[in-house]
Each structure stands twice: as C-alpha cells, then as structure tokens.
Amino acid sequence: MATKVAVKRRKLLRAFLESGIAAALLVCALVSVAVLILVFAYLVGNALPFFGSYSLWSFLTGTVWMPVPPYPSYGVLPLLMGTIMVSFVAALIAIPIGIGCTIYLSEIASPGVKKWLKPAIEVLASIPSVVYGLFAALVLSEWLKAIFNPVTRLNALNGAIILAVMIIPILVSISEEAMNSVPRHLKEASLALGANRWETIRRTIIPAALPGIVAAIVLSIGRAVGETMAVIMATGNSTQFTTNILASVRTMTATLAIDVPEATNGSQEYYALFAVGLLLFVITFAINIIADYVMARYREAYK
Amino acid sequence: MKRRTKEALFFGLFRACAVIVVASLVIILGYVFINGIGKWSIQFFTQNPAPNIHGALVEGGILSPLVGTLMLMALVFVIAIPIGVLAAVFLSEYWGNTRVSRVWWIVVNNLAGVPSIVWGLLGVALFVYYLNFGLSLIAAGITLSLLVLPLIMVATKEAMEAVPSSMREASISLGATKWQTIRHHVLPYSASGILTGIILSLSRAGGETAPILLTGVAINAAIPGALTDQFQALPYYIYFNATQTSDSAQAYPMAYAAALALIAFIIGLNMVAIWMRNKYRKKYRW
Numbered sequence: 001m002a003t004k005v006a007v008k009r010r011k012l013l014r015a016f017l018e019s020g021i022a023a024a025l026l027v028c029a030l031v032s033v034a035v036l037i038l039v040f041a042y043l044v045g046n047a048l049p050f051f052g053s054y055s056l057w058s059f060l061t062g063t064v065w066m067p068v069p070p071y072p073s074y075g076v077l078p079l080l081m082g083t084i085m086v087s088f089v090a091a092l093i094a095i096p097i098g099i100g101c102t103i104y105l106s107e108i109a110s111p112g113v114k115k116w117l118k119p120a121i122e123v124l125a126s127i128p129s130v131v132y133g134l135f136a137a138l139v140l141s142e143w144l145k146a147i148f149n150p151v152t153r154l155n156a157l158n159g160a161i162i163l164a165v166m167i168i169p170i171l172v173s174i175s176e177e178a179m180n181s182v183p184r185h186l187k188e189a190s191l192a193l194g195a196n197r198w199e200t201i202r203r204t205i206i207p208a209a210l211p212g213i214v215a216a217i218v219l220s221i222g223r224a225v226g227e228t229m230a231v232i233m234a235t236g237n238s239t240q241f242t243t244n245i246l247a248s249v250r251t252m253t254a255t256l257a258i259d260v261p262e263a264t265n266g267s268q269e270y271y272a273l274f275a276v277g278l279l280l281f282v283i284t285f286a287i288n289i290i291a292d293y294v295m296a297r298y299r300e301a302y303k
Numbered sequence: 304m305k306r307r308t309k310e311a312l313f314f315g316l317f318r319a320c321a322v323i324v325v326a327s328l329v330i331i332l333g334y335v336f337i338n339g340i341g342k343w344s345i346q347f348f349t350q351n352p353a354p355n356i357h358g359a360l361v362e363g364g365i366l367s368p369l370v371g372t373l374m375l376m377a378l379v380f381v382i383a384i385p386i387g388v389l390a391a392v393f394l395s396e397y398w399g400n401t402r403v404s405r406v407w408w409i410v411v412n413n414l415a416g417v418p419s420i421v422w423g424l425l426g427v428a429l430f431v432y433y434l435n436f437g438l439s440l441i442a443a444g445i446t447l448s449l450l451v452l453p454l455i456m457v458a459t460k461e462a463m464e465a466v467p468s469s470m471r472e473a474s475i476s477l478g479a480t481k482w483q484t485i486r487h488h489v490l491p492y493s494a495s496g497i498l499t500g501i502i503l504s505l506s507r508a509g510g511e512t513a514p515i516l517l518t519g520v521a522i523n524a525a526i527p528g529a530l531t532d533q534f535q536a537l538p539y540y541i542y543f544n545a546t547q548t549s550d551s552a553q554a555y556p557m558a559y560a561a562a563l564a565l566i567a568f569i570i571g572l573n574m575v576a577i578w579m580r581n582k583y584r585k586k587y588r589w
Contacts, residue, residue, distance in 0.1 A: 014480060021482045025393035028386050033407055035449065043421070046428050100320025108314055109321070117321060119577055124328045126503075126573040128510025130538040131562045134545045135331050138555060165327045172324070198310035219416070226418025228513035229538070233546055253420045253513070260424065260517050265432045277424040281417060288416040292409065 040281070047278040050074075050271035059275060063241040065250075067259065067269040074272045076279065078241040082249035083280075085156050086231055087224035089245060090163035094224075095217055097164070098171035102213075105172065106179040107201050125169035133233030136162035141234070150246035154236030157245045162230050167220040174219060178212020179205060215295040222287035226280070228253040252280045332566065339563035342556050348564075351525065352540065359550035360522060360543065361557050365564060367526045371440075371534040372509050372565075374527065378444030379451055379508040384501055387455030395460045396485050408460070415453035422450040423514035431518055438519040441530040446514045451504040458500020462493035495583035499576045506572040510565065512538035537565045 051059070054074055062075015105117055141158050144150060150157065182205050190200040206213070236248030237258060250258075256277055263270040304312075350364035398404035426446030436442040466489050474484040490497075521533040522543050544558035 018480050018482050022393075022397055025389050025397060028389035029393040029398075029407075031386055031390070033390070033410060035452075037410070040425075042429055042433075043425055097320045097323055100317045101324045104314075104317035104321040108317060117325065119574075120325055120328055122577060123570055123573065124324070126506060126510075126569055127331070128512070128538055128565060128569060130510070130512045130541050131335065131566055132331070134541055134558055134562050135334060137545055138558075139334050165331075168324055168327075196306055196310050198313050199306070222416055226416070226420070228418065228420040229542065233542065253418060256420045256424055257513055257516055260427055274424065274428070277421050281421050284416060284418055284421075285413060288413045292412065 043274065043278055043281060046271060046274040050268065050275045053268055054272065059272075065239045065255070067263075067272060072268065074269075074275075076252070076276060078239050079250060079252045079255050079276065080279075081241060081243065082156065082235065083225055083251040083253070085243065085245060085249060086159045086163060086235060086251055087221055089157065089160035090167060090224045091217070091221050093161060093164035094168050094171055094220060098168045098216075098220070099175065099213065101168065102172050102175045102179060103201060103206075106176050107197070107205065121169045121172050124165075125173065129166065129227060129229040130233070132162050132166055133230040136230060136234035148246055151244065152236050152238070152248045154234060154248055155246050156235055156249045159231040159235035159249075159251075160245070162234050163224045163227060166227065166230060167224050170223055171216050171220040174216035175209070175213040178209040178216065181212070182208040211294050211297055215291045218287055218291040218294065222284050222291065225287065226253060226284050228257050232257055252276050256280075335559055335562050335566060338556060339559035339561075342560035343563070347560060352535070355550065355553060357550045357553075359554055361550060361553040365537065365540060365561050367524065367535045368537040368540040368561065369564070370526045371520070371524070371536040372538070374440060374534065375444055375447060375515070375536060376505050376509050378440070379448050379505060380501075382445060383448035383452050383455060383504070383508075387452045387504075388459050388497060388501075391456040391459035392463070392485065392490075394456075395463050396489065397481070411453045411456050415457055418513075419450055419511055420513040420517075422446055423517035425449070426514055426518040437531060438521070438533055439531045440519060440527045440534045443515045443518040443520065443534070444530075446518045447508045447511060450511065450514060451508050454504045454507065455500055458503065459493075459497050462496025462500065463489055465496060466492045495579050499580045499583075502572055502576040502579075506569045506576075509572075510538060510569050512536075512542055515539060516542075537561055537568075541565065 059074055059076055061077065062073060063077045064073040064075045065078050066073045101121075105114065105121075109117060136158055137154065140162060141153050141155075144155070144158055144161075145153055148157065186204050186208060187200055190204040191197075195203065231251050232254040235251065235254065237250040237254050238248035239250045239255075240247070242249060256273055259269065260273050263273055344364075347364040348369065349366055351367045352360045352365065353363035354360050355362050394404050394407055398407075423446060426442055426449075430436045430442035430445055431438055470488050470492070471484055474488045475481075479487070515536055516539065519533050520536050520539040522535065522539070524533040524535045527534045541558050541561045544554040544561070
C-alpha cells in the first residue's frame with residue numbers, strides 16, 4: 001500500500017517536473033524570438049519619425065548626403081550606390097573563383113588535399129572583418145595604387161576585392177554542400193554512359209546542384225551588402241555620388257558606423273540614420289528570403 | 304578541341320581557383336604575422352595602451368583591449384548561450400514539425416543574416432538610450448548576445464536533428480518521458496555539435512567590431528570595473544590604430560601586432576571547434 005502511494009507520488013512529481021521543464025523551455029523560446037521581433041519593431045519605430053519631417057521621396061532619390069545644419073540633406077542614393085557598386089564588383093570577382101574552387105574541392109581534389117583545403121577555407125571564413133580591413137587599408141590599397149592609378153588611395157575597387165576574399169569561403173561552403181548532396185547515382189550513370197569527369201560535372205552535377213549554388217551566391221551577396229568594418233577601412237568613405245570604381249565611396253553600413261556615434265539622440269540626423277538602417281535591413285532580409293526560397297525549392301526536388 | 308584536353312583545361316582552371324583562395328589566406332596571414340610579430344613581447348600582453356608624445360595610442364600593450372574582449376565574450380556566454388540552446392531544444396524537440404515552429408525557424412534563419420551594424424543600431428536605440436544603460440559594457444554585451452542568438456539556435460537545432468528519430472522512439476517506447484529522452488539520449492549525442500556551435504558563436508562575438516563601435520567601446524577606456532563602464536576591445540584597437548591616428552609609422556605595427564593576437568585567438572577557437580566536430584563525426588555514425 002505504502003509503495004503504491006510512493007509510486008503514485010513519484011509519478012505526480014515526474015509529471016509536474018515534465019511540464020515545468022517544458023514551460024521553462026517555452027519561456028526561453030518565447031524570449032528569444034519575442035526579443036528579436038520586438039527589436040525590429042523598434043528599428044521601424046525609430047525610422048518612422050524621420051519621414052514625418054523629411055519626405056520619403058527625397059530620401060530615396062536625393063544624391064547628396066550631408067547631415068549638417070542649417071540645411072541638412074539626407075539623400076540616400078550616394079550611400080546606396082556605394083553599397084551596390086562595392087558588393088556587385090565583389091560578387092563578380094567572387095562568383096567565378098568561388099565556384100571554380102567549389103568544383104575543385106568537391107569533385108577533383110584528392111582526399112589528402114581536401115583534408116587541408118576545407119579547414120583552410122573555414123579559417124578564411126573565421127578571420128574577423130577588421131583584420132581584412134587592416135589588410136585592405138595598408139597593403140592591398142598600395143598594390144592597387146601601383147597598378148590602376150586610382151583617384152584616391154582608398155577606393156571602391158579596394159573594398160570590392162577585399163569583400164570578394166571575405167565572401168568566397170561562404171560561397172564555397174554552401175555550394176559545396178549543394179554539390180555533395182547531388183545523388184551519387186546520377187554521377188555514376190553519367191560516367192557509365194561514357195561521359196568523362198568534366199562532362200559529368202558540367203552536364204549532370206552542376207545542373208542538379210544549380211539551385212543550391214544560386215542560393216549560395218545570393219547569400220554571399222547578402223553578406224557583402226551587410227559587411228561594415230572591411231569596407232569602412234578600405235573605401236575611403238567619401239559621400240560623393242559616383243559610379244567610378246576607382247573613386248572613394250561610402251556604403252550604407254559605413255555611414256551608420258561613422259555617423260551614429262556622433263548623432264545626438266532624438267535629432268533629425270539620428271532618425272535619418274535609422275531610416276538608412278531600415279533600408280539596409282529590408283535589402284538584406286529580401287536577399288535572405290530569396291535564398292531561402294531557392295533553397296527550399298531545391299530541397300523538395302531531391303527528397 | 305579534344306574531350307581529354309578540354310577536361311584537362313577546365314580542371315586546371317578549377318585548381319587555379321583553389322590556389323587563389325589558399326594564396327589569399329596565406330598572403331593575409333603572412334602579412335599580419337611578419338608585420339606584427341616584431342611588437343610581441345611580455346609587455347605587449349601585460350600593459351595597457353598608453354599615448355606617446357604625439358598623442359597616438361602606440362605605447363604600452365594590449366592588456367585592456369584583450370580583457371575587454373574576453374569580458375564581452377563572457378557576457379555573451381552568460382546571456383545568449385543558455386537562452387539560445389534551451390530555445391532551440393524546445394522548438395525542435397517539443398514543437399517539432401508544427402507550422403508555428405517552421406515559421407519560427409524561418410524568422411531565426413533570416414535574423415542570422417542581419418548585418419552586424421544593424422544590431423549595433425538597435426543596441427544604441429534600445430539599450431544605450433531607451434533603457435538608459437549608456438555607452439557601456441552591458442549594452443555592448445547584450446547587443447552582441449542578440450547578434451549570436453540566431454547562430455546558436457541554428458547550430459543547436461542542426462546538432463539535435465542529426466540524432467536519428469529511432470533513438471527518441473526507442474526511449475519513449477521504453478517508458479521514458481519526453482524530458483528524460485532529451486536529457487539522456489538526445490542531448491548527450493548532440494552535445495559536441497552544440498558545443499561546436501557555442502565556440503563558433505563566441506569567436507564571432509569576439510571578432511565583431513561594428514556593433515560595439517556604436518554601443519560602448521572607447522579608445523582610452525581602462526579595464527572596466529562595472530558593467531556600466533565603457534571598455535576597450537581588441538578589434539577596435541586594431542581599427543583605431545589602422546585608421547585614425549596621426550603617428551602612422553608607430554601605429555601600424557601596433558595594429559598588426561594586435562591583429563596577430565586576435566587572429567591567433569579566433570583561429571585557435573575555430574580549430575578547437577573543427578577538431579571537435581571531426582572527432583564527433585567519426586564517433587557517431589548512423
């Protein structure tokens with residue numbers, strides 16, 4: 001009898017503990033995502049007051065960014081142009097090299113080479129961006145100065161090249177995963193039909209892995225758009241509106257890093273910077289959603 | 304062109320791409336090492352930065368930046384890791400494949416791609432001004448915690464998903480409760496994966512510059528005695544000495560030397576994580 005009661009009590013206690021743990025974990029889950037969502041509501045909330053005193057149209061189409069009284073101008077185009085130019089050129093450099101490196105890594109390299117190449121790429125991905133910035137500002141810029149005779153020592157091309165180096169590891173690791181998940185039998189069938197290795201890669205593996213590779217490219221461009229420290233140290237940060245790749249530009253991220261510490265809380269400039277941040281967030285979020293979508297389609301195809 | 308030659312040509316091109324990638328790693332690490340190692344000494348690691356006669360912060364060493372970075376990482380460890388890991392456990396084990404949980408993960412995945420400077424901006428608005436922490440260690444620590452939270456959650460989820468569902472089913476069918484199953488079967492097998500994610504997140508937090516630039520780092524800060532003090536950090540010390548000082552002949556070598564210390568620290572952490580992951584991959588094969 002007594003043992004029955006004890007068993008019952010233990011069962012009760014266990015059930016209580018179970019639900020208690022579940023509740024505690026639920027709280028953590030709620031906290032994590034609620035905080036993240038609240039935080040972004042806050043971003044929007046701080047950007048909105050700016051559009052009360054400054055028209056959205058002049059913000060989006062203005063070509064002068066000069067947050068200086070008495071006649072401040074908050075045209076975001078020079079910053080947007082800087083971001084687009086630097087990340088576009090970075091992507092142009094990174095995509096061929098990154099995909100070539102991926103093909104080598106996943107289809108050609110011997111296991112012995114792979115064993116070293118993969119960690120090397122991971123190390124490249126783990127180097128903090130400020131170190132890349134240091135290299136771009138002090139070393140790469142001097143090389144470019146000697147070769148291209150740019151308008152200023154620090155310029156958009158300098159930033160684009162260092163960004164390319166930074167996003168290649170991301171591109172490689174994601175697209176390598178895509179190429180590895182191409183079913184083995186496709187490759188074997190192609191080889192069995194008499195195609196050589198290059199033909200198999202080109203006609204079978206790449207088409208099959210293409211959505212994954214596209215997602216990798218999109219994600220790495222997103223990373224380039226959001227990068228701050230490397231571009232701030234590499235591009236010279238002039239707010240001029242230019243399409244010259246050899247001239248100094250200032251990206252949206254660099255503007256935030258430079259101007260926010262100087263803006264007074266509650267001033268028009270402060271809210272304008274939140275508008276820039278919101279625009280940056282919207283762009284990167286859209287890029288991530290596109291990559292997600294492509295990736296999901298591709299996962300479905302190979303289930 | 305012959306098929307054979309074509310193949311050889313393209314394979315040569317791909318090999319060249321791989322060589323370029325490895326070469327860029329070697330060149331960058333090489334430059335930082337050669338230019339930085341000369342300044343390394345006992346004093347470099349045991350003294351705080353001090354100004355020289357020109358006012359440039361190139362005397363002394365990197366003690367306070369180093370300690371500041373470690374303190375930030377400790378804050379992230381205390382704030383982000385328990386919440387992140389537990390939240391991921393709940394979302395993937397308790398809510399599994401429900402619609403809510405799928406949407407939740409889409410949000411988390413996308414937050415992992417939000418630029419670090421945007422987190423910094425939020426840190427300024429929310430912690431520095433709204434909650435009135437001021438420019439401080441705690442404001443920067445919480446900001447960095449938010450930044451790595453999605454990363455920790457994704458890593459934890461992936462580690463737990465790698466445990467086959469047959470393990471869970473076997474445990475449940477033997478009468479174990481949900482939590483007992485997680486505690487004794489899922490967590491032990493995913494622990495090394497989770498730990499790898501934790502180490503990588505911490506190393507990310509230690510190398511971030513942009514968010515702390517906005518939330519409380521200061522070039523002349525001492526080692527903070529309270530959470531509300533401003534602080535110095537290694538990445539910021541590098542940024543400062545590489546860009547905004549008048550005495551560049553003195554400042555650049557210090558920037559390189561500090562960069563070498565930061566790289567050594569971060570790569571060391573990453574090596575541990577890679578090593579652990581490989582070990583665990585060999586140990587458990589299903």
